[in-house]
Amino acid sequence: MPIATTQIETRVFRSAVPLLNACQPLFKGSPEQYNIIYPQTAQAVRQEIDGTLGDDNLWITCSSGAQVSAPDLVLSCNEDSHGNKLPIFIASSLPMATLSNTDFLMPRLQRLVATLYDEISRTRVFSVFAVAPITIAFSQLWTEKTGIPRELQPYYSATYARCTKQSFRNKQFTILGDTSYDLRLAERNDVDAVSDLCHGFALTSPPFILTPQKACEEAEFLINHKQVWVHTINRPGAKEEIASIVAVTRESASVSAITKVFTNPRWRGKRCAERLVRYVTKILLYKHNKEAVVLYVGRENAARKVYQRVGFTAPSGQALCDDQGSNEGHWLELGFDREQVVLGHW
Incomplete structure (x- = not known):
């Protein structure tokens, strides 16, 4: 009763x-x-x-x-x-x-x-x-x-979605032709590139759009607090580029949450995000000794395949790409009439 x-x-x-x-x-x-x-x-x-x-x-x-x-x-x-x-x-x-x-x-x-x-x-x-x-x-x-x-x-x-030491898939990273790359925490001189990618990420998340100035403030905060990692690209005769970012902004003693993943459109299709997500997840699980790394992934988002290859699963234990219709672990954000409320951001 x-x-x-x-x-x-x-x-x-x-x-x-x-x-x-x-x-x-x-x-x-x-x-x-x-x-x-x-x-x-x-x-x-x-x-x-x-x-x-x-x-x-x-x-x-x-x-x-x-x-x-x-x-x-x-x-x-x-x-x-x-x-x-x-x-x-x-x-x-x-x-x-x-x-x-x-x-x-x-x-x-x-x-x-x-x-x-x-x-x-x-x-x-x-x-x-x-x-x-x-x-x-x-x-x-x-x-x-x-x-x-x-x-x-x-x-x-x-x-x-969640990844643990038991589900994590520690694959070898592939080589990008004549390029080399580095996976590391973002540094102070990365602010402009990280800001551009933060701005690009926000553009994919309407209505929570960031102005370039707000994106720069966010990038500075993430870098200063060591909450964002970057995938760099180095090509012969060219300036280093940042292809992807991964941010981890929510942490407790046993759980870390990946809250932002974005790849420069120029470098999509080359598994830059997958490399970086795998790298960051491995650090969190093994170096920081977290019990789980978690994230929310859109139910229609093609990135589900990326996270699945790294070892993220749905709460049911099913592969992410097989779980779209399940109510278990389905999180939903609903907004209210934007003409009658004051829009915030997250």
Whole structure:
């Protein structure tokens, strides 16, 4: 029997410190399910300590009865380290079968929506990203509450993918004819090239487009924090080029998340991204000793083949290219009418 609505409680956190104190056992116990909220919360704690955290940060937990220390759902409404407003993220460690149960999910999301509505401006919620059943139900309830309709097309429909030491495929790198290459962390003098590729990546992710200036700021941040790797190309008589970038911007003790992969169109079809993803994944698994490297890949994205060759699998254990129709590990971002909300970025 579903727990009665009167037994469902929400708790609002305006500070990351008490949230992390309350939920750290949950986050540590389910680092993959919380691979977005957990690292962001840890970063917010560091920013609070050094006084750089903005005012527009909010977390809400939703618990059943006495399970206050192990909430069913955790919602974040935050800014990133650049001050950009982020989507609403909702995560849970509960199995997909439970989250797909309308009788279980709807009363909890009704409480989350009501609490969020009381805490923030209705224009602040420009999109929501979570496993598909949560995203769909939340967006319906938010539209009913605010009158702001959803955008017709999803912003992002993705499969959650993971790679472990057991699934990783350590293949030899192929040679690119008369060229040589290097795989390494980006350096300060790479800013212009990394900025161009960050800008190119954003152009593939509407509506979250970066201006060239914002792309440069992002590149500088990634390089300064050692969060971006590059695949260089060296040809006889030519200046070194950067063909691909891979960014890893969310990390916990046991899980690292690849958050950006992009290849210069001039160098596509030569497996530059695959080489770099494999190189970075190997470093994270073996040098940094992570239990898993994770990422989200578009359900219609041809890059699924790249990640599959490296050793990434769907949560079901199936090959990524065989898992497009599965609801297991399906994450969805839905946006709200851009004429009525203030668009952020992520």
